Amino acid sequence: MEQEYLDPLLIEKIRDGDNQAFKIIMDHLxxxxxxxxxQLLSHRENVEDAIAQGFLKLLEHREEMESISHVEGFLHETIRNLCLDMLRKDQRRKKLWELRPAWVARSEETTRENEADYKVLRAELAYFLWAEVGKLPAHLRIAYRLSVLEKVPAKEVAAQLGVSERTVRTYVQQATEELYAAAVSKGLHILLILFLLRMLAEKN
Amino acid sequence: MANEAHIAQLIVRQLRENIAPSERRELEFWRDSSPSNRRFLEEETREEAMVGTVRGGVMVDKDATWRKYEALRDQHLLSQRRTPMIRRYRRFAAAAVFIALAGACAYLWSHSKQEENTPVISEPYLAVTPASSLNASLALQDGLSVQVNPAVKGRVALQGAMVTAMDDNKLVYHTDLLSYAGISDILYREDISTPGLQYNIFHAPFGTKYELMLPDGTHAVVNAGSYLKFPVTFAGGSRVVELEGEAFFDVQPDPQHPFNVLAGNKKIEVLGTQFAVRNYTDEPVQTVILQQGKVKVHHKKDVVELHPGQKAQISDDQPIKVVDVDLSKALSWKDGYFNFDDLDLRAAICQLAQWHGMKVRIEKDVRIKSLGSGNIAHSISLPRLLKLLELPDLHFEIRDSTIIVKR
Known part of the structure; x- marks a missing residue:
């Protein structure tokens, strides 16, 4: 999969509208x-819609694409904007909702602007961090993905990777360190801290 | 939230290594005030924040996205091919619409006289807005809105001194967890100095009802399409909640702190009792039904005292009317049932539609006058329920968000 993505001819195939090439892009991104x-939509199905629509836009603009990194940037930006549009539409719909009592409207309005800024920051961070996850060495990436993101028990992860549970823990730790280092090197740790607000509020 | 924001700010400063000594002491005090704060600060901060961010990447099904894309793509390619045809038809379609409209106008004009004295309805008349989302939500004072997903049990939100937990369609406020986390202690102390400032707004969407345990132990059943606003902690002389929609209250007795429900321009004054309030803004008549105890209903200058088994009917331009009701029927909704006894077809269908956030259209030739009697569970899906209610000369159709009743 990795090799297919790095194929120098991939961009040509995208420009030609080759379905298999689009699938490779989807798999990779x-x-x-x-x-x-x-981060912006928080509903799984809406996320699927937004990405599908983004790829449709890519199909429409395929001939303008100059490189794979251009495609990446195009999808990143297009999908972010589609999400923001969906958010706005959702808010407009809520505004038209006459049944909603006045005090609900008030409390929503005051927080809406901060909320949108915050969401965009968070979304950008999510995108960046995922790109970094993709750059991790395979064993770290798999360990991190399974045990941290998918919450698979350490025992199973260990079995899947053919290492001890302790090694899995070490992998996870290494992956975390690397991701954090990457975030800090880009000056993103401040963004990261924005999460504290939300997390403190949700803390068990 | 103010406090949480402040603590977060301190953590940011510490990580950027420009924290002042006094702030560092403050942060240390917070950290030492509970083991969970310490753990949060030392271990979870970095890792969990990142995990929360990237998890979205594995929660979304790639194959589903791809299928959606393929559907969009096929549609797109098809529409590109079809464009000229559609253009050709457009002019014709416009003419057809015009002719149809003219016809309809003529028909309505010729029939308008006759319609005035027929009680049968042909237009959608119950404008209930469809649910914005399928999940109930709890809006917190600081602007956070928490989706309440019945499939997930556990803690849903923490605000001020309160921890909200839920079990099936129940939300419970655990005041006994106040001392659980250090940050709650801090906020709790602040709450006493600024009483009654924090509110939660609970929203039950159409198609479901929720049970809530309010901070004072009062039990509330919130019906479909309703909002209930209540303070995080009840403070001051009386306990006040605001309602839009329908709810049943079993009030925790406390003579020192009378319980009041504000519903639009109506106020219900309570001293330990069980009653239901129906206050949907799109309905002309609002009601209060008393099951047990005593309530006073205030509306403008009107005050009425209810006795158990009585219902107050409140409409804007008339004095409050009190009638006797059969409680088991009138309050069947809170136990999860529709009851169509003594209701005509229109009222019964409206009740059904209201619950599901749908509109109703009854076609002119419908002759059936009622839907029969007895209880029918809310939990039956709408299509199935309508199927069950069908008679040889009574049929239903769901189109968009409208239930069409026909012969």
């Missing part, structure tokens, strides 16, 4: 685009 969209 779906996770980070989903991470981005999920």
């Amino acid at each position: 779906h996770e980070r685009l989903a991470a981005l969209a999920f």
Whole structure:
């Protein structure tokens, strides 16, 4: 899969509208685009819609694409904007909703602007971090993905990777360190901290 | 939230290494005030924040996205091919619409006289907005809105001194967890100095009802399409909640702190009792039904005292009317049933539609006058329920968000 993505002819195939090439792009970018969209829309199905629509836009504009990184940037931006549009539409619909009592409207309005800024920041961070997850060495990536993101018990992860549970823990720790280092090197740790607000509020 | 924001700010400063000594002491005090705060600060901060961010990447099904894309793509390719045809038809379609409209106008004009004295309805008349989402939500004072997903049990939100937990369609406020987390202690102390400032707004969407345990132990059943606003902690002389929609209350007795329900321009004054309030803004008549105890209903200058088994009917331009009701029928909704006894077809269908957030249209030739009697469970899906209610000369159709009743 990795090799297919790095194929120098891939961009030509995209420009030709080759379905298989689009699938390769989807396979490679779906996770980070989903991470981005999920922060903005928080409903799985809406995220699927937004990404599907983004790919349709790519199909429409395929001939303008100059490189795979251009495609990446195009999808990133298009899907972010589609999500923001969906958010706005949702809010407009809520505004038209006459049944809603006045005090609900008030409390929503005051927080809406901060909320949108915050969401965009968070979405960008999600996209960035996923790209970084993709760059991790395979064993770290798999360990991190399974045990941290999918919450698979350490025992099973160990069995899948053919290492001890302790090694899995070490992998996870290494992956976390690397991701954090990447975030800090891009000056993103401040963004990261924005989460504290939300997390403190949700803390068990 | 103010406090949480402040603590978060301190953590940011510490990580950027420009924290002042006094702030560091403050943060240390917070950290030491509970083991969970310490753990949060030392271990979870970095890792969990990242995990929360990237998890979206594995929660969305790639194959589902791809299938959606393929559907869009096929549609797109098809529409590109079809464009000229559609253009050709457009002019014709416009003419057809015009002719149809003219016909309809003529028909309505010729029939308008006759319609005035027929009680049968042909237009959608119950404008209930469809549910914005399928999940119930709890809007917190600080702007957070928490989706309440019945499939997930456990803690849903923490605000001020309160921890909200839920079990099936129940939300419970655990005041006994106040001392559980250090941050709650801090906020709790603040709450006493600024009483009654924090509110939650609970929203039950159409198609479901929720049970809530309010902070004072009062039990509330919130019916479909309703809002209930209540303080995080009841403070001051009286306990006040605001209602839009329908709810049943079993009030925790407390003579020192009378319980009041504000419903639009109506106020219900309570001293330990069980009663239901129906206050949907799209309905001309609002009601209060008393099951047990005593309530006073205030509306403008009108005050009425209810006795158990009585119902107050309140409409804007008339004095409050009190009638006797059969409680088991009138309050059947809170136990999860529709009851169509003594209701004509229109009222019964409206009740059904209201619950599901649908509109109703009854066609002119419908002759059936009622839907029969007895209880029918809310939990039966609408299509199935309508199927069950069908008679040889009574049929239903669901189109968009309208239930069409026909012969």
